[in-house]
Amino acid sequence: MQTTPLQFSRIASIDIVRGLVMVIMALDHVRELIHVDSLTQDPTDLGTTTPAIFFTRWITHLCAPIFVFLAGTSAFLSAARSGDTQASRRFLISRGVWLLILEFTVVNFGIWFDIRFGVLLFQVIAAIGIGLVVLGLAIRVPAGVLGVAGLAIACLHNLLPPNVPLFSVNAIPLGTDTTLLIGYPPVPWLAIMLMGYGFGTLLQKTEDRAGLLLKLGAICLLAFTALRSVNGYGDPAPWSTQQDALFSVMSFLNVSKYPPSLQFDLLMLGIMFLLLSAAERMKGLIPRIVMVYGKVPLFYYLLHWYVIHLALFAVLFIQGFSTADFLFGFRFGRPEAPSGLPLAGVYLVWMGVVCVMYPLCRWYSRYKEEHRQNLWLRYI
Numbered sequence: 001m002q003t004t005p006l007q008f009s010r011i012a013s014i015d016i017v018r019g020l021v022m023v024i025m026a027l028d029h030v031r032e033l034i035h036v037d038s039l040t041q042d043p044t045d046l047g048t049t050t051p052a053i054f055f056t057r058w059i060t061h062l063c064a065p066i067f068v069f070l071a072g073t074s075a076f077l078s079a080a081r082s083g084d085t086q087a088s089r090r091f092l093i094s095r096g097v098w099l100l101i102l103e104f105t106v107v108n109f110g111i112w113f114d115i116r117f118g119v120l121l122f123q124v125i126a127a128i129g130i131g132l133v134v135l136g137l138a139i140r141v142p143a144g145v146l147g148v149a150g151l152a153i154a155c156l157h158n159l160l161p162p163n164v165p166l167f168s169v170n171a172i173p174l175g176t177d178t179t180l181l182i183g184y185p186p187v188p189w190l191a192i193m194l195m196g197y198g199f200g201t202l203l204q205k206t207e208d209r210a211g212l213l214l215k216l217g218a219i220c221l222l223a224f225t226a227l228r229s230v231n232g233y234g235d236p237a238p239w240s241t242q243q244d245a246l247f248s249v250m251s252f253l254n255v256s257k258y259p260p261s262l263q264f265d266l267l268m269l270g271i272m273f274l275l276l277s278a279a280e281r282m283k284g285l286i287p288r289i290v291m292v293y294g295k296v297p298l299f300y301y302l303l304h305w306y307v308i309h310l311a312l313f314a315v316l317f318i319q320g321f322s323t324a325d326f327l328f329g330f331r332f333g334r335p336e337a338p339s340g341l342p343l344a345g346v347y348l349v350w351m352g353v354v355c356v357m358y359p360l361c362r363w364y365s366r367y368k369e370e371h372r373q374n375l376w377l378r379y380i
Contacts, residue, residue, distance in 0.1 A: 013279035016287050017272065018070050019294025021063040023354050026304050028060035030350040033312050033332045036340035044254055046247060052343055054250050061257055064124045065192055065268040067297070071128050072196025075135050076143055080204065085139055092136030098379050099129030102302065110305030114328045120180045125301070127184040131193035147198010153191035154265050158234055169258045188259040213277035220270030227263055228252060234262035292358060295365045298380050300357055307356055309333065311349050315341060
């Protein structure tokens with residue numbers, strides 16, 4: 001079916017916010033691989049964590065929901081620009097399948113560096129892949145209807161009991177040597193993508209994007225505060241008063257990501273809307289730098305795991321370990337003996353990784369612009 005394409009230019013605020021969360025995301029992955037206590041300590045366990053470690057982890061909770069939501073919005077805008085329903089369906093389904101292939105090959109090896117692939121981790125790239133396939137199959141359904149369906153799932157899935165397949169984290173044995181770990185249950189993350197897809201219709205209808213985004217952010221954060229304050233519906237982990245005010249705030253903000261609860265969605269997406277609203281008015285050097293990452297998010301995502309792993313190996317060699325000491329799989333290559341860096345070192349490595357990625361992302365962004373006729377570039 002051929003329709004009249006809508007005229008959408010690239011929305012700079014989306015690239016800015018997506019670039020920002022890509023930069024923040026690298027901090028979490030550096031912490032996971034290199035922080036001295038990352039293999040033994042849960043950074044959100046208020047009984048053992050510190051404020052610095054807690055907020056280093058908590059701020060990165062923004063990344064996955066924003067990445068997934070904006071993937072849905074970008075899918076809507078791409079289909080709207082095309083105006084060709086059949087071509088959009090083919091692209092969404094093929095790109096979704098491609099993301100699933102990348103997740104269980106390039107991404108999983110980048111995370112674990114385990115040539116045996118003993119653990120297959122289903123996380124954000126696979127969740128987006130599933131979402132794109134669903135959007136492709138449902139492309140004739142009005143975007144607003146899909147957005148409402150996503151909102152309904154996000155609001156209601158916490159009524160389900162724990163461990164419902166496709167809604168909860170799970171480990172599935174695949175033979176004797178391989179385990180499929182569902183870290184990002186498909187349905188709750190699909191809900192976020194559907195909401196992002198439906199959000200595209202609001203962008204189509206408004207001229208005051210900044211004002212709309214500000215209102216949506218305020219609504220989400222007020223709803224989160226109301227639900228969280230009374231320890232009501234929407235998160236399996238209630239907050240409680242702690243030993244001091246700061247830890248009480250940490251408890252209040254410590255919402256559940258695995259799977260993403262309603263309160264998690266409201267808090268993270270509320271902050272996202274405020275960031276998008278602010279980005280609508282941003283000008284100058286810093287937004288232009290951040291946009292470089294946001295224009296090529298998949299390229300950044302795939303490559304940054306390997307850059308971080310090289311940084312980890314450099315740290316281990318400096319600390320006197322040899323390749324014979326490296327243990328892969330769940331240890332990422334970390335030896336049994338104590339290894340890694342304190343939190344200050346994590347931040348230094350993170351800044352180094354982000355700096356290394358900038359010229360690579362800038363080069364690839366320019367390459368894509370100069371070779372638009374190469375349709376395969378749309379897949380990375």
